[in-house]
Amino acid sequence: MADAPPAVQLHHPADSRFSLAFITDEKTERVRKAQVLTEDPDIEVVIREETIGGNQLYLLYTKTRFDAAYQSFETTEEVLEWLDEHFSDADKQILFVVINAFDGIISETEDANGTFSTYKSMDLEAIPTILNNVEWRQSVPEVGAQLLSQFILTHPMPNTNHRTGLSLLDRYLTSYDPSATLPATGEEGQWYDWIKEYIYDSKQLLTLRNNLQLLYWAHQYGYEAVERKEGIRIEFSAVDLERSDPWDYYADRHLDLTREFVVSTVLEQVGASHLRERTDDGKRAFADRLRATR
Known part of the structure; x- marks a missing residue:
């Protein structure tokens, strides 16, 4: 051979x-x-x-470097000042979902005797930009797809951006139907079959977008x-390899991929095909539902 x-x-x-x-x-x-x-x-x-x-x-x-990947604060007052400076009330509620999901992934990795590694700095200040790039008040699957795709493309976390983005999608869908919970996506170092193709295709597009x-x-x-x-x-x-517009071109391809994944796979997995006909009621309403269930 x-x-x-x-x-x-x-x-x-x-x-x-x-x-x-x-x-x-x-x-x-x-x-x-x-x-x-x-x-x-x-x-x-x-x-x-x-x-x-x-x-x-x-x-x-x-x-x-590991220590540089995370934002650090000396006091609780500094944390509160930073939150007030960079996030609206609605954005804070969604930020808390992201942080809790990320912390949960770290805990699961450590509980499984795994080593959590970082390869970039955390950029939580990008969360408002992600949310502003979503066109709210469309169908729930469309908004969910944009939310997931924008999160993955922006890559604000130092690792596990796909898993954290999927957790955000899960909270978005369950805010409309509490039973629409995503099944487990995989174990440390692997993805389950129902999601593997999407993850691999997504990472291929990210590779080309970021490194062409x-x-x-x-x-x-x-x-x-x-x-x-x-x-x-x-x-x-x-x-x-000579494409002049990789940033926009592969972002569009990634959104197309994510739309198909949400409509054809996610809604089937969570048994929520009825959400295809549901219209999103906006970012603030989503944040209000999150606040009510905290």
């Missing part, structure tokens, strides 16, 4: 918390770029060397594909 064409590793093979940030075939450029990246005390940098097509390549991988320029250069240096840490492989021959 012939060997598969060479694939660039999006995450460092020895430590998947490190993500590819830069590729060069020039040693001096590698040193310069590494120096620039290490000027940020919150960033760790490691360098891999590979030979592709006879060319020596330098791949720089980065990750956020980097992947273009990887192809120029001789790579024929990219592989993520989950074993997801994208062949460059199937991608327009």
